[in-house]
Amino acid sequence: MTGKIRALVCAGALVAGLAGCSSSDGGDSGGKVTLTYAYWDNENQGPAMTKIAQEFTKSHPNIEVKLQFTPNKEYWTKLQTAAAGGTAPDVFWMNGPRIGLYASQGALLPLSDKIAADKMDLGKYPKSLVDLYTLDGKQYGIPKDFDTIGLWYNKALFDAAKVKYPDASWTWDDVRAAAKKLTDPAKGVHGIGAMAWSQEAYYNTIFQAGGYVISDDKKKSGFDDPATIEGLKFWKDLLDQKLSPTVQQMTDNDPIEMFKSGKLAMWYDGSYDASQYFKTEGLKAGVAPLPAGPKGKATVIHGLANVVYAKTKHPQEAWEFVKFLGSEQANRIQAESGAVIPAYEGLQESWVKSMPGLDLQAFIDQLPDARPYPVSKNTAAWARLETDAITKAFTDGQDVEATAKQLATAMNAALSQEK
Amino acid sequence: MSTAGRAVAVKAAARPATRRRLRDRDWVWGYAMIAPLVLGLGVFYLWPVVQSVYYSFTEWTLFGDATWVGLRNYEQLFTDPANGRALRNTFVYGGLSLLGIPLSIAVAALLGTRGLRLVSLYRTLYFLPVVTMPAAVAMIWTWLYNGDYGLVNYLLSLVGIHGTSWIAEPSTALYALVAVGIWTQIGYNAVIFMAGLQSIPSHLYEAASIDGAGRARQFFRITLPLLSPSIFFVSVLSVINGLQMFDLVYLMLRRGNPAREETQTVVSLFFSRAFEEGAKGYAAAMAVVLMLITLVLTVIQFRVQKRWVHYA
Missing domain, CATH: 1.10.287 (Helix Hairpins)
Incomplete structure (x- = not known):
């Protein structure tokens, strides 16, 4: 009897296992291959992703693409667990801070040979993005889109305070002067939002001051560099002069919402938030290139890439799909949806035109001054230290210089553990 | 077999x-x-x-295999200053959550008052936080604690106090979280205490009042000693729950909150080490040490209970 039960259990497990396998892998049913494509932004980019997948199947009838959406907050945890278990999606979105870790740990398929064999021209994408996804001379991702940062401003508040709109000629001094004029404590309006966000805020000013976040050889932190500290102080001064809400206030109330509701006159934010400002009713927003610092102009450029999972069962089909994702056709679909700036050369125009009334050209015009988003092999290990330290430094009564120097020591220790 | x-x-x-x-x-x-x-x-x-x-004895990278590194993770545990801070926060959390016990006893006593009207309504209300999803609790309290528009600060302003951004201010955030933790546990604890109170025979009180004992004396000489097994049970659970504090920290403190360092608990630090930074072997060592600490504290509680818990 026990033997029978055992056999039954085994058989049951087998059936369940098989069912599990076939449903998760997609398998080959009738010569058809199903690829899974994972991404994290459904609200803005879901429609474009669906359309791209459909178009791909039209030209590759034997390959079907299953879209797998996971909210950003859980995306990496889920992907990491799946990759460790050998069941990650065949193709998925990748970002700058994670590429080093995923590529160096062998989770991604190197694409260099396939790029060479198919004579794919990487010159069609911004060089800083192609470089972002290159590790030890191997290409791991095909750029999907890119973003730069701009100075957003509320036209109604500028008009009321009779301040000239920002333009390409602005410098840090203009920002400070305008913030002073625009701040109106009685109405709860602040001239600017000085939030301790890296990509949107202080990375840009660090570069504009001539500083750096991480050395080119990825071995040394730049946070003890005087120019870097100057870039941080730009924000700290605005906070100290009460021209911005406190960091605590902006933690309680999302500064993006504050800008939308007319509580902030100026706000540094990326091109990826353009569509939500465009859609906000009652908000007359404008955008200008980032004002120049002591060492000139600079903006952070970052962009996503499509990558192939190293253990995919269908490397050739996955590559075909990634190649399609990087094609002019797929980029055009992205551009017309307006959600992101497509990475493919010459298609930025249609993105700019997708939101009439907003001068989105400011984001494209800054490309010559764009600086790559700072990363190393294990960015996450020091990014957490950095966020905590800089946020702390931006609160009342904290000394930016001392905190930044402590951060540099801690970050150097984290970097020394990278192999 | x-x-x-x-x-x-x-x-x-x-x-x-x-x-x-x-x-x-x-x-x-x-x-x-x-x-x-x-x-x-x-x-x-x-x-x-x-x-x-x-x-915990291996280096287990993101997707790679685990390689044996002996005691290295444990050595690192003692040199990383973040661990000391997280441990201190965790102890504060575990210790302060004991404050929920007198509160729960008071609630249980009130709910047990003879002749109380709408008693089942009150019981439901007090128990609701226990069965509410932590995510919902976190969201509601995040609003209540909002520095500019929160209800807490509005109520304070009525008595002339200018409140702060409770969960974004490094000096208050930990205590604000403790308060939420206690609030969610009161209903559960009160149920245990109500059962404990009901099992105390009423003739003891009658005898005491005949002997001339007042309400306060009855409480300290009869209620408290006979309730001590329940108190012990709840305190063991509260300390263990406090040491495992994670959900509220994770849900209420958004990225970029300046109070992160002050509120980081061992488990929330464990989470970021294991799942954000990919140092899973090291994180496993943290989990093992926390388990040992919990074990030691619980053993101590069981030893000490012999001195103050009366089993009737």
Whole structure:
């Protein structure tokens, strides 16, 4: 009897296992291959992703693409667990801070040979993005889109305070002067939002001051560099002069919402938030290139890439799909949806035109001054230290210089553990 | 398993066939009954514990295999200043959550008041936070604590106090979280205390009042000693829950909150080490140490209870 039960259990497990396998892998049913494509932004980019997948199947009838959406907050945890278990999606979105870790740990398929064999021209994408996804001379991702940062401003508040709109000629001094004029404590309006966000805020000013976040050889932190500290102080001064809400206030109330509701006159934010400002009713927003610092102009450029999972069962089909994702056709679909700036050369125009009334050209015009988003092999290990330290430094009564120097020591220790 | 079964069968062979089959079946059914629980506990609790201990001696990178590194993770534990801070926060959290006990006793006593109207409504209201999803609790309290528009600060402003951004201010955030933690536990604790209060025989109170003992004296000489087993049970649970504090920290403190360092608990630090930074072996060592600390504290509580817990 026990033997029978055992056999039954085994058989049951087998059936369940098989069912599990076939449903998760997609398998080959009738010569058809199903690829899974994972991404994290459904609200803005879901429609474009669906359309791209459909178009791909039209030209590759034997390959079907299953879209797998996971909210950003859980995306990496889920992907990491799946990759460790050998069941990650065949193709998925990748970002700058994670590429080093995923590529160096062998989770991604190197694409260099396939790029060479198919004579794919990487010159069609911004060089800083192609470089972002290159590790030890191997290409791991095909750029999907890119973003730069701009100075957003509320036209109604500028008009009321009779301040000239920002333009390409602005410098840090203009920002400070305008913030002073625009701040109106009685109405709860602040001239600017000085939030301790890296990509949107202080990375840009660090570069504009001539500083750096991480050395080119990825071995040394730049946070003890005087120019870097100057870039941080730009924000700290605005906070100290009460021209911005406190960091605590902006933690309680999302500064993006504050800008939308007319509580902030100026706000540094990326091109990826353009569509939500465009859609906000009652908000007359404008955008200008980032004002120049002591060492000139600079903006952070970052962009996503499509990558192939190293253990995919269908490397050739996955590559075909990634190649399609990087094609002019797929980029055009992205551009017309307006959600992101497509990475493919010459298609930025249609993105700019997708939101009439907003001068989105400011984001494209800054490309010559764009600086790559700072990363190393294990960015996450020091990014957490950095966020905590800089946020702390931006609160009342904290000394930016001392905190930044402590951060540099801690970050150097984290970097020394990278192999 | 089958050898043992055969041994039973051999022994039973001398007996009538029907009885043998019955005994045989008893044995099978006994195991069958506890199998779901044993399997569940084994697969989801015990085996992971064993694995965690093993992995705490390895370097287990994001997707790679685990390589044995001996005690290196444990050495690192003692040199990383973040661990000391997280441990201190965790102890503060575990210790302060004991404040929930007197509050819960008071609530239980009030709910047990004879002749109280709408008692089932009150009971439901006090128990609701226990069955509410932590995510919803976190969201509501995040609003209540909002520095500019929160209800807490509005109420304070009525009495002339200018409140702060409770969960974004490094000096208040930990205590604000503790308050939420206590609030969610009061209902559960109160149920245990209500059961404890009801089991105290009423003749003790009658005898005491005949002897001239007042309400306060009755409370300290009768209620409290006879409630002590419940108090002990709740305090062990509160401390263990406090040491495992994670959900509120994770849900209420958004990225970029300046109070992160002041509120980071061992488990929330464990989460970022394991799942954000990919240092899973090191994180496993943290989990093992936390388990040992919990074990030691619980053993101490069991030792000390002999001095103050009265089992009637």
